[in-house]
Amino acid sequence: MTARPRQSWTAIAREVSRRISDGDWPAGALIPNEADLAQEFGCARATVSRALRELADQGLLDRRRRAGTRVRELPERRARLDIPVMRQQVERRGARYGYLLLLREVLPPPSPVAATLALPQQVPALHLRALHNADEAPFLLEDRWINLRAVPDAETADFARENANEWLLRNVPLTTGELGLTACAAAPEEAELLNCAPGDALFQQDRITINDGERVTWVRSLYAPGYRMRLAL
């Protein structure tokens, strides 16, 4: 009796990957079911399941009950973006972080913002404009609206001292949302604050944050020229 070696889910995932990239299992093909693979690899079905789930998470496989597991026709590339807080983003560049609140007011937001926050017209919200600096140089200009119905405490928070991003992370830690990225030309006012020329190409990030179905905040961030966002593929 020879003891069979213990299989690991990573080894199985690698082998399945190999079969796909070598064309043993072409795009669109149905692959053997978990039980059969478990027998082939000499391991428990749960181990195969773990391996296949990982590959499905990577977008390489499509799994459906009863229908089985298929190789995706065009494997979708997935990239992950880790968004550190601004302070870390600046400090990782070896610069000193600075923060300046430019504007704080409570008033009904313009209607596109009201719609995004799912607020009825004329309901006031908290409007903030702030500048994040790296070694005194402007790094990011943010224009933010906070839904005071979702986070009433924000009205009394001192956003001159703590930036809204970190305050929200502490007070509403569990959120989902959406990110929109685009390029835009610097408006004159923005150019002045970011210390660049009007019309310069800026990296713009719009973000809506949702907590348990409630729209918490909308923020438009403009990065100073030269900013580069990195994602791991």
Place this chain on the structure above:
Amino acid sequence: MTARPRQSWTAIAREVSRRISDGDWPAGALIPNEADLAQEFGCARATVSRALRELADQGLLDRRRRAGTRVRELPERRARLDIPVMRQQVERRGARYGYLLLLREVLPPPSPVAATLALPQQVPALHLRALHNADEAPFLLEDRWINLRAVPDAETADFARENANEWLLRNVPLTTGELGLTACAAAPEEAELLNCAPGDALFQQDRITINDGERVTWVRSLYAPGYRMRLAL
């Protein structure tokens, strides 16, 4: 004897999330170990493990053997980007996809590209320039270098018919890599191809693709003005 209800890992993940957002387990705190939680929730340790692993993947917890599981000080936001192939990206906008190869040549790449591809100087690589259209309007201009040492078959592929992205997906399906995003001003030549004005702000995406340690391709993509990339938070 009352049978205890079966616990699900999602329910446990929700409960742990709740304890974090309610401040029962503040940022930085050590939470009970898996065995204790399993006892508390009346389930198997594997179920707790699955729940905590998911929250750790989301960036909410830090888990280390022996040291235990901690609530992250500043929960890192993570966003996922699904990158469909260009054809789907265009068709999802309800437009007809078009593709045009502008340039194909084999020659040693400029040194920054050579360095990125980890190629010695003077080693030729495949250089492609192509335009992707949406309903006849230019949508994306790509400038690509392919490492022929990594994928020799690319030299004989017909990139006038099939775009390099899809060809590579079929032939080198399993890759990792890195994505860089930034904003840039349109150069005159680029402006003409993208049908916009020189100096217009463009969304630029640089991508390096790695297969099993080998640098496969580097590509710089310029999107026509107005493009917006969306990520799920």
Place this chain on the structure above:
DNA sequence: TAGTGGTCTAGACCACCCA
């Protein structure tokens, strides 16, 4: 060295959904 998370097993039941 001891305590923690990481993983594997063998078995079971269930949810889904195609035929």
Place this chain on the structure above:
DNA sequence: GGGTGGTCTAGACCACTAT
């Protein structure tokens, strides 16, 4: 109806690392 993936259990051993 029946086959598939999805999950849970109870138990075990292992890998890592703080102390």
